Amino acid sequence: MMKIEQAMKFKKLFENQKAALLYSHTLLNEDFNLKTEELADEVDLSSAEAEQGMKLRLRNREALLLKKIDAALEKIQAGTFGVCECCEENIEFSRLEVRPTASLCLTCKEQEEMRETRSADGRRSKSSGLKNHLRIA
Numbered sequence: 001m002m003k004i005e006q007a008m009k010f011k012k013l014f015e016n017q018k019a020a021l022l023y024s025h026t027l028l029n030e031d032f033n034l035k036t037e038e039l040a041d042e043v044d045l046s047s048a049e050a051e052q053g054m055k056l057r058l059r060n061r062e063a064l065l066l067k068k069i070d071a072a073l074e075k076i077q078a079g080t081f082g083v084c085e086c087c088e089e090n091i092e093f094s095r096l097e098v099r100p101t102a103s104l105c106l107t108c109k110e111q112e113e114m115r116e117t118r119s120a121d122g123r124r125s126k127s128s129g130l131k132n133h134l135r136i137a
Contacts, residue, residue, distance in 0.1 A: 002082040006093065010100055011076050014069045021062050021069075068101040084108055 075081035082091050086108040095102055104112065 002090070002093075007076050007081055010081065010096065011073065013100060014073050014076075018066065018069050018073075021066055024062065065101070068103075071103070072101050086112075 072081060075083075082093075082096060083089070084091055084105040085103045087105060089105055091102055091105045095106055102109070
């Protein structure tokens with residue numbers, strides 16, 4: 001079980017990260033619209049669209065991180081922060097220091113990644129055999 005002072009250290013970290021993300025999200029929203037004066041030619045338009053795409057990906061990553069931070073704060077409140085969601089063993093403190101939003105212990109995370117890798121490289125199909133039913137005439 002995690003000590004109260006360790007949990008409070010993570011709570012403060014999460015609250016600071018959340019505040020910084022919400023502030024940067026506000027700044028990103030202000031700068032998200034394309035300005036017509038900057039779109040003089042196709043190269044400018046292409047560059048502006050690429051920049052807007054990067055901002056959108058950044059916003060999506062930030063939204064995902066905010067969800068993870070909120071989940072971690074809820075776990076701290078409930079007294080379950082630092083407990084693996086899979087095996088219910090304690091997550092190593094050193095792992096939490098490196099990845100504070102970790103919800104799986106290292107062993108369970110490695111097993112999850114191995115399952116994902118097997119699915120991604122074709123050794124095990126996620127489609128439950130649908131390949132066999134598709135035929136090209």
